[in-house]
Amino acid sequence: MTTAIPRFAGAGNLIYRAEQVPRFVRAEGSYLEAADGRRYLDAEAANGTVAWGYDKQILRDALAYCEDLPALPSFCESDLRLGVLQRLERLFSEDIGAPGRVELDLGGAQGMETALRIAFSAVGPGTVVVFEGAFHGRSGVTSMLSSSPRYRELLAAWGLEVVRLPSPDCGRCPHAAAPAAACATGCVAAATRWASEVSGVGGAGFARKVSAFIFESVQNVSGMVEPDAALLRAAVDHARANGAVVIADEIFTGMHRTGPRWGFQRSGVTPDVVVASKALTNGAAALSAVWAREPLAAPQTYRPGSHSSTYIGIPHALGVARAVLDRWDGWADPAADVERLAAGLTDRLKQLQAAHPGLVSDCRAFGGAARLVLTGDHAPALRRLCLSADPRIGLIVASTGMAPDVINIHPPLVITERELDVMAEVLDRALTLLGESLAGGGA
Known part of the structure; x- marks a missing residue:
């Protein structure tokens, strides 16, 4: 365990939000192993990236794809890149039912910024609408889209106008005194009232209007919240009727994390732009893919x-993406x-x-x-108790x-039944310790 921030390490990194941090030296399957030999079952899948678990063979396969082209100027094309783009485009277009084009970028935040570039190129720069509770990154631009004010304390693109619709979390909804089974009429009305004279937000017929509506499925x-399907469909329809480009942030949910290939398929909406990232490289390279329906990303x-x-088109990242695909x-x-x-x-x-x-x-669970x-x-x-509650794991x-x-x-999508049992056993121990601590006035 690392118990203090090393003298040579920047203190602002999220790694150091906890007082004790395991130092990992190897990983395989669903497990990480720390320098002291203790093993940890990763039910978080490296921020949701390692859908296939920790698999060294992916890196070996990736190297075989890129070893003859170790690097490439950013203004040059490669067969490797074109092959990955074609395969990615098919994954999106098959499910959306429309042709499109794919642009690549680095991490999720960069992909979201590229999605806005594409939207603004099509309809002009304008207001962006998101839900309360959204998280779309922590860069200067994407921190404006994400809900927490903490993300904007040090760097923010204050010129970007962002409007937040009420939270889609029924447990925190201001339109119901208690959690409901589904969104009520008032919820839908609140999510679709912008673009009127009294809302303060322009839509069709206004010179300054909403250019993009961004959602997470x-x-x-925000605590693994799934928006009510009827609410999300109403919000998408309203945005499209007012000329906004509809952007689906599938960075976390894409590639079967929530069941279907894309999370938006659960609600039946069809976006204009989709941003995917984490599961495309299984956590082994920084890469995001931005799909846009024709003609949004066309040269005209x-x-x-x-x-x-x-670094967008570096062969290493493309080799990893090809191996994962x-x-x-x-x-x-x-x-x-x-x-x-x-x-x-x-269960x-x-x-x-x-x-x-x-x-x-x-x-x-979804x-x-x-x-x-x-x-x-x-x-x-x-979360802290889960690291140490069980002496075995x-x-x-x-x-x-x-x-x-x-x-x-x-967890990794390939986690086994036995590993799910281990997860439940450790959580049970940790909950017991938490209860004892609370009873004693702790936590």
């Missing part, structure tokens, strides 16, 4: 030279298998809820993602500042 950082709309970055192509029925994973997560979390009714108020809702803001404490889960009462669980 599941709000990961998105002028060549509008975007460039030194090979894996996805070889999985016979990922959607059905991930739904079975959802059932396994649900175990329901058992934990029944065993700890004073600590767990709710749970839900695909390979789940939320364990606590009765108070105890998620940071529970540690457990890595997630919690966020925007949802301190929720434990986020999103």
Whole structure:
């Protein structure tokens, strides 16, 4: 364990938000191993990236694809890049039912910025609409889109006008006194009232209007919140009717994390632009893909030279993407298998809820993602306890500042039934310790 920030390490990194941080030296399957030999089951999948688990063969396959082209100028083309682009475009277009084009970028935040470039090229720069609870990155531009004011304390693009629709989380909804089974008429009205004279936000017929509506099919950082399907469809329809480009942030949910290939398929909406990233490289390279329906990214709309970055087309990242795409192509029925994973997560979390009714108020799994809702803001404490509660094995889960009462669980999609049992056993021990601490006045 690292118990102090090293003298040579920048202190602002998220790594050091905890007092004790495991130092990992190897990983395989669903497990990480620390320098002291202790093993940790990763039920967080490296920020949701390692859908295939920690698999060294992906790196070997990637090297075989790129070893003859170790680097490339950013203004040059390669067969490797074109092959990856063609395969990616097909993944999007098959499910959306429309042709499109793919632009590449680095991480998720950079991909979101490229999506805005494409939208603004098509309809002009303007206001961007998002939901409360959104997380779209922490760069200067994307921090404006993300909800937490903390992300904008040091760097922000204050010239970008952003309007936030009410939270799609029924548990935090201002239009209902208690959580409801689905969104009510008032929720839909609140999400579609912009573009009127009294709303303060321009739409069709206004010189300054909304250029883009961005949504997540599941709000990961906000505590694994899935917007009501009817609400999301109404918000998308309203945005499109007012000339806005509809952008789906599939950075976390893309590639079967929530069951279908794309999270937006759960609600039946069809976006104009899709941003994917994490599962495209299984955490082994920084790469995002931005798909845009024709003609949004065509040369007459998105002028060549509008975007460039030194590392966007590096062969290493493209080789990793090709190797991971090979894996996805070889999985016979990922959607059905991930739904079975959802059932396994649900069974175990329901058992934990029944065993700890004073600590767990709710749970839900959708695909390979789940939320364990606590009765108070105890998620940071529970997350820390999971690292040490069991003498045999540690457990890595997630919690966020925007949802301190929720434990986020999103393991590798290839996690085994036995590993799910281990996860539940460690969570049970950690919840017991949390209950004892609370009873004694701690946590």
